[in-house]
Amino acid sequence: MASWDDLVSYVRVRYEIMRSTDTELWFNLPTTGERTQLVVVRSITGADGEPGAQIASPVGKLTDLDLPHLLAAAGEQAVGGVVAQDGVVVFRHAIPLHEGELAAFDGPFQHVVHVADELEELLTGGDEH
Template sequence: MTTWTEVITYVRTRYEVLEESDGWLRFRLEGPDSRTQQVTAHHVEDLHGGAWVELSSPVGWADKIDLRRLLELAGTSPVGGAAVVDGVALLKHTVPLEDLSIQHEFERPLKAVVARADALEHELTSSDEF
């Protein structure tokens, strides 16, 4: 069984951690053309006590982008769903922590969410704020 501590250790050894607490960490990944993209991993539990890792990556400030267009574009992706949290439009994806293969079930969705969020940020804002 994979633990939250193992996820944290994996991230710390591979990425630039920007901020961290007991239940989440925010870090940065390098993208194409000198772009970077922030992502947050949250340790969450479902109603039955199952542990999950929620990945979220910002697309832009919700009041500065076309949210309908974000929903349309997010709907074409095999990973992630659109949400707004604290005024920030995000692409989010959740993976179960139990029996998690970090290389395949964490790293692959992580990179997919981050790449898609960065592409959406570029398309909807023409910037690289996040």
């Protein structure tokens, strides 16, 4: 199994990390045009006890969003889902960390970033997150 430290080493050479702690990595990534998207990757332990990573990106304030529209739009995605955390709706997905397969992180990471950005633009018209 790959460890959290292995993932941190992998992303450090591929992405600019905005902030980091022992269990979190924060990024502010360009998406389309002048848009950017905040994304947080957290170290988690899966149900099987194995290491994993949760990738989360904010969509908007819970009180500002049309929830039926949000749920319908998020429901069109094959993986990931929306949750409310501290009054903010985030789109998130979790993946296991498999040794030698850290390159498999990029697809889910980019998916979360782009879906959250699309949802934010669709539902708020803005680019605050």
